[in-house]
Amino acid sequence: MTITGCCECSAVTYSITDSPVYVYACHCLNCQTRSGSAFAEHAMVPVSAFACDGRIMGYKRLAHGVEFEEVFCAVCHTRVFNKNSLLADMIFLRAGTLAGSQTLNPIAHIWISRKQDWITLPEGIPAFAESPTPEEFGAAIQTAERRGHV
Ligand SMILES: [Zn+2]
Ligand SMILES: [Zn+2]
Incomplete structure (x- = not known):
């Protein structure tokens, strides 16, 4: 698919x-x-499954010893994805650029310690005060799969 x-x-x-x-x-x-x-929607996708076409531009920044590369459309400057040196085989997609993004339904909410007050999170969706560990995120994926979410 x-x-x-x-x-x-x-x-x-x-x-x-x-x-x-x-x-x-x-x-x-x-x-x-x-x-x-108010928040950003991201999706982690393996580099091997991702193909990008068109003129892109980007810049690199260092944070806590990790190099991040932010990638934009060279024409309209929409931020499309980023990569980082810690998980070099993953693309961190800006999920609002997906076709049909109005049907997205996040499997987890992270950094809710910084969440804007007006946002009410949906019941039953895993939420984390800060960044989850890989194990916690893996469990959130399993929860979503059990619900038949993805
Ligand atoms: Zn964030
Ligand atoms: Zn563009």
Whole structure:
């Protein structure tokens, strides 16, 4: 199965082939600032399943010894994904760029210690005060799969 997405102007398109896409919402302050919004929706996708087409641009930054590369559409500057040196074989997709993003339903909410007060989280969806451990995130994926969520 192939899932597609694109930037706001459609100059950059991408596809994800034969990989589940687990979307989670991050309520941290960095995500609020970078998105200019209340939270960000991300999805981790293996580099091997991801193909991107079109003119991209990006920049690199260091945080806590980890190098992050932020990737944008070179035309409309929509942030499409990032990568980091810690998990170099993963793409961190900006999930709002997925086709049909209005049907997204995050499998977890993270950094809810920074969540804006007006947001009420849905019942039964795993939520974490800060970043979950890989084991905790894995358990959230299993919970979502049990619900037939993805
Ligand atoms: Zn664009
Ligand atoms: Zn965040």
